[in-house]
Amino acid sequence: KQEVTQIPAALSVPEGENLVLNCSFTDSAIYNLQWFRQDPGKGLTSLLLIQSSQREQTSGRLNASLDKSSGRSTLYIAASQPGDSATYLCAVVADKLIFGTGTRLQVFP
Amino acid sequence: NAGVMQNPRHLVRRRGQEARLRCSPMKGHSHVYWYRQLPEEGLKFMVYLQKENIIDESGMPKERFSAEFPKEGPSILRIQQVVRGDSAAYFCASSPPPRGYGDSPLHFGNGTRLTVT
Numbered sequence: 001k002q003e004v005t006q007i008p009a010a011l012s013v014p015e016g017e018n019l020v021l022n023c024s025f026t027d028s029a030i031y032n033l034q035w036f037r038q039d040p041g042k043g044l045t046s047l048l049l050i051q052s053s054q055r056e057q058t059s060g061r062l063n064a065s066l067d068k069s070s071g072r073s074t075l076y077i078a079a080s081q082p083g084d085s086a087t088y089l090c091a092v093v094a095d096k097l098i099f100g101t102g103t104r105l106q107v108f109p
Numbered sequence: 110n111a112g113v114m115q116n117p118r119h120l121v122r123r124r125g126q127e128a129r130l131r132c133s134p135m136k137g138h139s140h141v142y143w144y145r146q147l148p149e150e151g152l153k154f155m156v157y158l159q160k161e162n163i164i165d166e167s168g169m170p171k172e173r174f175s176a177e178f179p180k181e182g183p184s185i186l187r188i189q190q191v192v193r194g195d196s197a198a199y200f201c202a203s204s205p206p207p208r209g210y211g212d213s214p215l216h217f218g219n220g221t222r223l224t225v226t
Contacts, residue, residue, distance in 0.1 A: 041222075043113075043219035044152075
């Protein structure tokens with residue numbers, strides 16, 4: 001059974017810091033891995049999708065890496081801003097999309 | 110191109126009533142997924158549908174819950190005889206054909222927040 005874990009569960013940092021959010025999964029037989037952002041009371045916004053054959057994807061200040069063999073992905077956020085405050089979810093795709101429990105990020109000015 | 114549309118945004122039901130949640134996928138998307146997010150918990154898969162076909166309902170509770178995605182109109186998640194434990198945010202996502210999960214990112218709606226009193 002696929003299990004997805006995210007560490008840390010919560011993170012509070014001053015503006016400008018570079019951040020690393022971690023995601024680990026137990027079954028490496030995945031099609032792809034997605035990172036999402038969820039704002040309070042809102043839906044999910046897809047940030048990055050990494051195919052199983054890829055090692056990383058970049059979008060603006062975000063960079064996600066994937067090491068399928070070790071069951072790990074990281075989301076790197078450069079030069080964090082207060083607007084980055086949200087819950088970040090990773091999800092792996094095998095026969096269905098399985099979500100981690102998220103990292104709640106707060107960036108203060 | 111409108112995103113995934115869910116309605117209503119908020120739904121209040123008394124115990125024992127029925128709740129009907131609607132999801133209109135993005136234009137051109139024929140695959141719909143329903144997820145439930147309980148307070149302070151992660152998103153849990155419920156069901157995966159194509160038009161007129163349930164592909165995977167392994168996450169659906171065995172009783173009171175049903176889902177459909179008819180040839181015309183939105184996908185419906187139906188909860189009969191609601192109980193307080195059904196209070197949660199229900200999210201719908203869609204993706205284009207034909208591979209479903211494999212290559213395309215899922216696009217999520219803003220969810221329906223169900224409160225059972």
